[in-house]
Amino acid sequence: MDPPFSPLSISREFKKETWRHTILLSFQSLGVIYGRLSTAPLYVFGTLDPEDIDPNKDLYELFSFVFWTLTIISLLKYTLIVLRADNDGEGGTFSLYSLLCRHAKVGLLPDDKSGNEIKPYHGKSSCNRSVESMARNAIKKCKASHYLILFLALFGSCMIIADGVLTPAISDVPVTSSCAILVCIFTLQHYGTHKIGFIFAPIIIFWLLFISGVGLYNIVHYDSHIIYAVSPVYMYRFIRNIDFERCKLLGSVVLCVAGSEAMFADLGHFSKKAIKVTFVCLIYPLLVLSYAGQTAYISKHLGDSKDVLHLSESVPKRNIYHAFTVLSLFASAVGSQATITASFSIINQCQAFGCFPRVKVIHTSDKIHGQVYIPDVNWILMVLSLAITIGFRDIVQMANATGLAVISGMLVTTCLMSLVIGLYWGKSLLLSACFLVIFGSVEAVYLSLCLLSFYKGAWCLVLFVVLSMIIMLSWHYGTMKRYQFDIENKLSVDWLTNLSPGLGVSRVPGIGFIYTDIVTGIPAFFSHFITNLPAFHEVLIFISFKSLPEPYISPSQRYLIGRAGPKEYKIYRCIVQYGYCDCIRDTDDFEDRIIQCIGEFISREEGDFEALTSPEEKMIAVGRSMADGSPLIPLTRADSYIGAASLATSGALSPFGDPSESSCPPARRKKVQFVLPPNSHRMRMSVREELQELVDARESGTAYFLGQSHLTVRKGANFLKHFLIMMYVFLEKNCREPPVALNIPHAALVEVGMVYII
Structure with missing residues (x-):
């Protein structure tokens, strides 16, 4: 893996x-x-x-x-x-x-705000942790x-x-x-x-x-x-x-x-x-x-x-x-x-x-x-x-x-x-x-x-530093405010699981990957999507990337997997921890690795070892090799089109249209098929069934949900806030796409716009 x-x-x-x-x-x-x-x-x-x-x-x-x-x-x-x-x-x-x-x-970084939501990975420290100094x-x-x-x-x-x-x-x-x-x-x-x-x-x-x-x-x-x-x-x-x-x-x-x-x-x-x-x-x-x-x-x-x-x-x-x-x-x-x-x-x-x-x-x-x-x-x-x-x-x-x-x-x-x-x-x-x-x-x-010697050339340094500081502070300020808005407007998992077919909400075949910055709850953009288009996939995976203030995170501590809601709803949460020198999303097999980790979580969940607790759900660190082998075996097919588990294919959301009519054709790349191992009959019946449902959902296709934020300043805000948000919006429009958007087939991508009032 x-x-x-x-x-x-x-x-x-x-x-x-x-x-x-x-x-x-x-x-x-x-x-x-x-x-x-x-x-x-x-x-x-x-x-x-x-x-x-x-x-x-x-x-x-x-x-x-x-x-x-x-x-x-x-x-x-x-x-x-x-x-x-x-x-x-x-x-x-x-x-x-x-x-x-x-x-x-x-x-002061946004990722530090969630310290009470999940237990972060700590490296070795040379200082005495038992007694903290007054300083x-x-x-x-x-x-x-x-x-x-x-x-x-x-x-x-x-x-x-x-x-x-x-x-x-x-x-x-x-x-x-x-x-x-x-x-x-x-x-x-x-x-x-x-x-x-x-x-x-x-x-x-x-x-x-x-x-x-x-x-x-x-x-x-x-x-x-x-x-x-x-x-x-x-x-x-x-x-x-x-x-x-x-x-x-x-x-x-x-x-x-x-x-x-x-x-x-x-x-x-x-x-x-x-x-x-x-x-x-x-x-x-x-x-x-x-x-x-x-x-x-x-x-x-x-x-x-x-x-x-x-x-x-x-x-x-x-x-x-x-x-x-x-x-x-x-x-x-x-x-x-x-x-x-x-x-x-x-x-x-x-x-x-x-x-x-x-x-x-x-x-x-x-x-x-x-x-x-x-x-x-x-x-x-x-x-x-x-x-x-x-x-x-x-x-x-x-x-x-x-x-x-x-x-x-x-x-x-x-x-x-x-x-x-x-x-x-x-x-x-x-x-x-x-x-x-x-x-x-x-x-x-x-x-x-x-x-x-300030007037003899050193003044140009001040101009450069002022410009650089404006860029860095604007980006940091906008990132923090956007994260705070997500935290304040998230919904509990109960809101999603309480939705029933009687209210017009249906489950469609396939897997939905929902990328979000928060590590608990339902992000505002996805609740906005469900409210307006009442359908979601039979398997949902909420993926969050958590940057930790360390250069590298070991593979055994990188993926934290847990459930969001009751087991029968098949809603999972994956928190990907990475250091500032790790490169984790620039690969085509990222989602396949997530599915393997979820399979490992399902098989290990009964043992409940190495559990990390958070206010909402139980998280288990996965990524280590299992003594009895992997619960899901990947098989690489020949080159084939990667289609989306589009909600439109089920007839639930006809406004999306047929993916085959999209102006951006699906990407041609190798597709991985997962199968259960030969010794799967030794697994518990409930574990084998859930793994098979995950495999079947993967075969039905995948869709990727991304939130598209539009920051605007509240009326009456001061000039400094207006300026920082304006700079952030300009930089966001002209910088690279977020890491989660890399290598995602356009036909399988669903972007949901949200207005963030700061």
Whole structure:
């Protein structure tokens, strides 16, 4: 029933990760994650004005800031601490938010509202569940803190996406060449992380070895005393004599850690061990050598030329200058890969949490589900990057905007991480506060310095973030309101079962799949359908998709099956639980798997083991292999038309007409026929009869019922509500169809429109 490759096998694979596998992933990560960090030496000193630098003291002090910023933020914060907060192999801002939703109960998402209706699946937690801290209780009860945490998660995500727009645009090459490179980079994205990593990794390796070799030469040849500048005393000297002009110098220093956030955001594409090993053993020491060598060269040549601060000037011999030019061109192109990949990961998580419009997500690896590609987002990022490149044409302004995006995203991660330390890891509040103060203070200082250059390019970042936040908040608000409307207007199952033929309601052959967001009761759109067209199928299956704040849900916990109403009415409920990295509906055999699960439920119901209780009905987790075999055996027929169990075929609802006359002919695909196993005579008579009725209903055909919501704002509502709903309606009309609508034959689809007054 389940695919041969499951998320559980992913977990085991990472747990048993060999050094050979680690080295392979480390090699690939060089071409994806570390391109941005590796090309930072091109811009840290190159975006400064030589006239603002005092050659006698500023250079050593600036290098000291570069060294300690790289050490504190990239090495200590991300490599040693933040990477430990992975959410089953997934990283990024929303991964931290996911942990808080699960273990601190701060979720505001629609799926969290049903916590009292069904027992959700919980992953392992490292914190003590028996005694909750006062802080956890206080945050859980304070609704304002929930909104603040969600806002931080969305804001941090916007910053990572903005970095994915700005970073590809930064280049020293002419505008025409830069645009051509951008088009090539974004065109390659559909090949996936695995292939791109192998293509780009050699470029970054050669680049790092080249600039570190040049740096070592410059240290030995020009100023070997630069090594003493790693002492924090030089930072103290700089701060002691700080003024407005010297503050502007530090604004570019933050670029040395640009790309550090990608180490965590791209965690789902690789493994934690591979990322750590690569940074500690290769990236960090080689970058320190490069920065030290460039500083040593500048200290002896400052004032010789206007371009002395550019890394290209520190290349010792002109005959290898051309090699540097070619390498820097390719390395700059590869440098944008980390932020593009991180944008895909973050948007994939946001979409699963109901905070981003539906887009198509393609999993590019059959081994690591975190490796995703989003075509629509890819082309939007390309267009925006081209617009930035053509519009600014100034590397300094783009660097200012990038620096602000980088440090803002890092500060959000620090805030959320401090909550994770206290609320998820179960550490003391003092340790959580220390993390926030130590790293947050450093990043807050850099943030204030970056704001000094707001009018020099950073303003475009604000426009992008405002637009992105409007999209995310509008979608989240509309999704929540629609779900709340469904909850408030649902009817009990008794309303449906009490309808009798004497009231003009008839049962017709076949199976009706009713897709709904609610997990109990009858959705308003289906009751609206029955009221106006009084007939429904002899077997009804209410299917709900429940997104849980976890990357993956094991197959044994994915399907929850129960009855809705008395047994003789043959009304079932199926709740499909999935994580934000699971892909469950993009298959043609989804409904067949549901039928198999219901068959397993019918055979297991008598035992009543592993039961989950809800206010309305009993739910049983199915999906595991049974000791005595499957209660339903699927047989694949030859290619045939999949017809609908249309209500019109029974004569009950003639307004639908004959499906054969539909303008959309039925899809031609393989149809699965179910039969009872040879040992079915050993089953209880009632179980065998119900299974046979399910098989017969499947043979009669299937129909699919979807609710089509039309949101409108109540009269007298304020402007903000009007604006958010208007944006949601616009986005819903222009985004991808809901997952439940995928691969459903048009001839079997019945959409029921409902007006939602918000």
